[in-house]
Amino acid sequence: MPSYFQFVLTLMNGLTYGALLFVIASGFTLVFGLMRVLNLSHGAIYLLGGYVGYTASTTVSQLLARSVPALHQAAGGGFGWLLGVLAAAVAGGLVALVLQRLIRNVHGDLAQTLLTLGLAITIGDLCLWIWGGLPLTLDAPDAISQPVRIAGIPYPGYRLFVIGFAVLTGVGLYLLLFRSQLGRIIRAGVDNREMVAAVGINIDRLFLTVFILGGALTGVSGAIGGTYLAFQPGTDFDILTVALFVVVIGGLGSLLGSSVGALIVGLIDSFGRAYFSELAIFLLSGTVILVLAFRTQGLFGRAN
Amino acid sequence: MSAELLAVDDLHVYYGSAHVLQGISLTHRGGVLGLLGRNGMGKTTLARAIMGLVPVNGGTVSVGGRAITNRPPHRVALEGVGYVPQGREIFPSLSVHEHLQMLSGRRKARGGDGWTLQGVYDMFPRLRERHNVSAGHLSGGEQQMLAIGRALLTNPSLLIMDEPSEGLAPVIVDPLIDKLRALADSGMAILLIEQNLRMATAVADQLLIVSSGRIEASVAPKELEDDDQLQHDLLGVTMKA
Incomplete structure (x- = not known):
């Protein structure tokens, strides 16, 4: 039954892509919700995460294969990959740190947005200079890349790992925002920055924390996404566009909105490509236009 | 100098070309100091300037002898x-x-135990009853209790309150007056900004009249309460219709 096979595969691919998009969009939405800064360098941080993750994981894997081959074999490339993801988190966090230090001296939404765009172009060019123009991917560790049968169909284990990682990220962010002291302060800051400052909380430091958190998460998503989707120059703005689609559909600043928006975009993209390949891009942008026309704030966004 | 909880000296604030505060000076040494004046006279701007929420263009503010301008x-x-x-x-x-x-517990009190979450609930039992309710769904009076509780938990030595009676029905204002009086009697210094003459005279120990960005007069509450002509001269309103 090739059509059944195709349907399940398309559904799973849509869910996997949606899961990755959720992780990408949640960092984006977190930063926007609190700071009202539309970070157009978000896609560039994703791409940088991919490149840094690639270099760190291949370097560590090669070193390990040469010096302790037995351990390298046993870990199945897991050490290199894990360190790649960690390095991507650090790279993303560092870019966010630099961006926050730059942006706090710039006032006005337009000026801040343009600054993030300038940073995006700079990072993109630096990546091209360092890593060249060829598409790259990270090697998935053996332990999480074995095929798994789903509804009778073998599916790449790594893609299931991506779904699991997105679910964990969602739960983690939920606990952070709704069950922790930092989360209470972040939500209060989304409501009213001035009053958060007026009760003695250093809002500049809060912004920095959230910016670094968002940057690190985006860097990680670059390494994790880059393990099954090839990345290259141009991926930065592709990812930014899709992240914008997700938050426009789901509603900026809402975690629930990001998850629903990401699933919608992932499924439309996957089914569009599989069944209506000529229409795929129109289906996606058409959805965005419909949402903008009838519910400007997105499905779960706050009207203001 | 150190006896002054709050000292404002010749404070000037502009919003663009509008000269909103035109050289306000005041000192607060404890108790309840009331700032009374009509709408648009600069009372809120003064509170915001002290808090650092609007830039000060001239003059100084100090708290407990420390400059905070x-x-x-x-x-x-x-x-x-x-x-x-x-x-x-x-x-x-x-x-x-x-x-x-x-x-809760972010800023320790200077001496003494300081305010706790339970202390705030004891002061406003209504908040304890509503503790799981989203603050956006509270009534105006409950929101006011919450705003006061929130400020108390920062363990202030001076509490600035900007029009606590605004938009509240008289049956809500009366218990609020009692709470503020009790708070003041327990030693909390308050700078009370009000348009509501009844609230200001009931709570304050001394009243400053603000008009057009300046302090126009300093009067005792009793004196203002009893003198319709003075009320009319200073505020353009009287307590009795």
């Missing part, structure tokens, strides 16, 4: 100034309990 708001709060803003400005996304949890 143009310090960022969180530094002012950490110097011991609590702020209950006009319009309450509670956080609609947080529950009542989360508001208090967020601040």
Whole structure:
């Protein structure tokens, strides 16, 4: 039954892509919700995460294969990959740190947005200079890349790992925002920055924390996404566009909105490509236009 | 100098070309100091300038002898100034309990035990009943209690309250007057900004009349309460219709 096979595969691919998009969009939405800064360098941080993750994981894997081959074999490339993801988190966090230090001296939404765009172009060019123009991917560790049968169909284990990682990220962010002291302060800051400052909380430091958190998460998503989707120059703005689609559909600043928006975009993209390949891009942008026309704030966004 | 909880000296604030505060000076040595004046006379701007929420263009502000002019708001709060803003400005996304949890134990009191979450609930039992309710769904009076509780948990040595009676029905204002009086009697210094003559005269120990960005007069509450002509001259209104 090739059509059944195709349907399940398309559904799973849509869910996997949606899961990755959720992780990408949640960092984006977190930063926007609190700071009202539309970070157009978000896609560039994703791409940088991919490149840094690639270099760190291949370097560590090669070193390990040469010096302790037995351990390298046993870990199945897991050490290199894990360190790649960690390095991507650090790279993303560092870019966010630099961006926050730059942006706090710039006032006005337009000026801040343009600054993030300038940073995006700079990072993109630096990546091209360092890593060249060829598409790259990270090697998935053996332990999480074995095929798994789903509804009778073998599916790449790594893609299931991506779904699991997105679910964990969602739960983690939920606990952070709704069950922790930092989360209470972040939500209060989304409501009213001035009053958060007026009760003695250093809002500049809060912004920095959230910016670094968002940057690190985006860097990680670059390494994790880059393990099954090839990345290259141009991926930065592709990812930014899709992240914008997700938050426009789901509603900026809402975690629930990001998850629903990401699933919608992932499924439309996957089914569009599989069944209506000529229409795929129109289906996606058409959805965005419909949402903008009838519910400007997105499905779960706050009207203001 | 150190006896002054709050000293404002020749304070000037501009909004663009509008000269909103035109050289305000006042000192607060404890008790309840009331600032009374009609709408648009600069009372709220004064509160915001003390808190560091609007830039000061001239003059100085100090708290307990320490200069805080143009310090960022969180530094002012950490110097011991609590702020209950006009319009309450509670956080609609947080529950009542989360508001208090967020601040509980952040800033220790200078001597003494300081305010605790339970202390705030004991002062406003209504908040305890509503602790799981989203603050956006509270009534105006409940929001006011929450705004006061939130400010108290920063363990201030001076509490600035900007029009706490605004938009509240008289049956809500009366218990609020009692609470503020009780708070003042327990030793909390309050700078009370009001348009409501009844509230200001009931709570304040001394009243300053603000007009067009200046302090126009300093009167005792009793004196103002009993003198319709003085009320009319200073405020353009009287207590009796």
